[in-house]
Amino acid sequence: MTPSPGWYRDPKAPHLERWWDGTAWTEHRRAPEVPGPPVPLPPGPPLPGPSSAGDVAAQRSRVIALTAAGAVLVTAIVTGAMVLGKDDGGTEVNTAPTLATSEPEPREPATDTPTPTPSASTSEPSADDPAVVEDQLNGITLPLLDGWVRPQTFSEPDVLMSTDGTYDCPGDDFGFCRHGKVISRTATQNGETSPEALAKADIQQAADEAYDRDRVGRRPFGGIESHQVVKSGPVEVAGRTGYFVRWRVKTAEGPGGYVQSLAFASPVGTEAPVLVRYVFDAGEDGPPLADMDRFTQGIRPATD
Secondary structure (H helix, E strand, O other): OOOOEEEEEEEOOOOEEEEEEEOOOEEEEEEOOOOOOOOOOOOOOOOOOOHHHHHHHHHHHHHHHHHHHHHHHHHHHHHHOOOOOOOOOOOOOOOOOOOOOOOOOOOOOOOOOOOOOOOOOOOOOOOOOOOOOEEEOOOOEEEEOOOOOOOOOOOOOEEEEEOOOOOOOOOOOOOOOOEEEEEEEEOOOOOOHHHHHHHHHHHHHHHHHHOOOOOOOOOOOOOEEEEEEEEEEEEEEEOEEEEEEEEEEEEOOOOEEEEEEEEEEEEOOOOOOEEEEEEEEOOOOOOOOHHHHHHHHOOOOOOO
């Protein structure tokens, strides 16, 4: 039984929050969010006051006792987190975050076999702006354009959104495909941080996973026969300099499609490099190619 992915108090640095991916701590850290001002209570009849000086003294004693008990409890929690964060040799122990938070207690899985789950990056819509999708891990939001939806159940990881509906894959009698997908993940290629190098290194893998062979070895489009570089170059993303590479791929079955790899530094936290992939089917059923640019121009820091 382990907590679900999310931000928790860092056992090595209790004044920070750290990302727990569901199985282990990552290197993503951030300062705790400052809670908003208290919501004022609606007007109502005044509460009954103390009837005597003795009642006042008794209430004051109870408040002082409760305050002292709360301070002792907070000190114990912080001290326990700092102690558990290191072993005897001073190295970090990969301890799961405590469940003494607002995060609901995870349920024990019914079997030992892991089942595909929706992408951990996908979040619920913002109460202030429901037309955005948040990648909480990388600290960015993307606009939710017309014709695009948040994935409800998706076995492929890191999918932020997709076009609405599915169709029978042209090269696979038992598969279902979508006309468009937007994928966001943290870049981990050999410690490379240059957006140009990251985008150029990622585009081949992005095209293969989208149109050549899926994660279980099937070829939903019969494989890629050729590709052509349509556009590439630097681009500003959320106030940072990024780089993108866009391919047009031709497949053995179906109209093929467009794949783009976009790399830039995260605008929050440790500024780890982020890769955003766009996968659009070609043909009249595919999403407008201009949506790729609209997504890129609409990327914002999650704190914006």
